[in-house]
Amino acid sequence: MTNDTVSFGYEDVDPAEKTARVGSVFSGVAAKYDIMNDAMSGGLHRVWKDRFVRAVKPQPGEQVLDMAGGTGDIAFRLADAGADVVVADINQDMLDVGIERAMKRGIDGLVWSRQNAEELSFTDRQFDAYTIAFGIRNVTRMDRALAEAHRVLRYGGRFFCLEFSTTTWPGFKDVYDAYSHRMVPRIGKAVAGDEASYRYLVESIRRFPPMPEFEGMIRAAGFARTRVEPILGGLVAIHSGWKV
Template sequence: MTNDTVSFGYSEVAPEEKTKMVGDVFARVAQRYDIMNDAMSGGMHRLWKDQFVRRVKPRQGEAILDMAGGTGDIAFRMAKQGADVTVADINPSMLGVGMERAKKKGLDGLLWAEENAETLSFGDKQFDAYTIAFGIRNVTDIPKALREAHRVLKRGGRFYCLEFSTTTWPGFKEVYDAYSHKLVPQIGKLVAHDEDSYRYLIESIRRFPDMPTFKAMIGEAGFVQAKVEPILGGLVAIHSGWKI
């Protein structure tokens, strides 16, 4: 790979192309995004998100930025704990789904913002916590997004990321690889009528840095005490760090 291209699944594209192409993917899948999450994970994504929010420990009155949180899954959980959550997403279609879901749930205290993780409009030291769940791998320039997360956090602020990774369990890795590459696109075709988007999403997981590499990237962005908590041997992982 040259410095002039970035990964889009297994392809190499110009950075500005990736931003647009990822946007197109999520515009297409927005309406059926949560249904597909249930179908692909057997509902386990709900447990992973519950565990993630328990690690974040949102508190009453805290200002939390939930990046790439368009459909509201993480934000709704944190708002129930009394946190003041700003839901940010680069994709207006995803935000639209989240706002409609919030309205149905009677949650009117959330703030919604169309934001690029690499160039946040927020000032320095605005938030007590920054969360991003299943979104960082779709960012064009991940190190830049991590530096932005660090910038908008207050001193003592915490960074938490939930993302697919690479399982280290022998045997399970091969089974999951076969399932994800062969079956997930077919599930996407049946449930979301979109095989190509889900093929990209699986490929994007494969191209994402492994747990030690991403942990190091968090440290390079300025965070201290970077940690990783593997789930299912690292199929999914919770990464965290602190700003001091």
């Protein structure tokens, strides 16, 4: 891959093309996104998200930016702890689903904002914490998004990222690889009527940097005290760092 291209699944494409195609993917799956998460993970994504928010340790009155927060899964959990949450996503269709879900649950006080993770409109040092769950791998330029996360955090602020990675458990890795490549697109076709989008999502996981490499990217963005917490041998990982 050259410096002029970025990955879109197994393809290498122009950055602008990736941004547009990722937007199309999430506009297409927004309405069925949460149902598909349950179908693909057997409900485990709920456990992972609970664990993630416990790691963030949101406090009452803290200002938290939940980037790629779309349908509100992380934001609802953060708000339950009393944090003041801005839910940001580049995709308005995903935000619309989240707003509707919040209304149905009677959740008030969330701020919903359409934002590009690479060019946030927020001021420097505005937030106490920045969270992004299952979203960083879809960003066109991850280094720019990480730099923006660092910029908008106050000193002493913390960065937390929940993302799929590569499990280091040999037997489990083979089973999961076979399941994700063969079954997830089929589930996407059956549940969401969209096989291609879920094939991309599987491929995007395979192209995501291994845990040590991504931790290095977080450090390169200026974060200190970086840490990786693998789940299921690294099938999913919680990455964290502090702005000091």
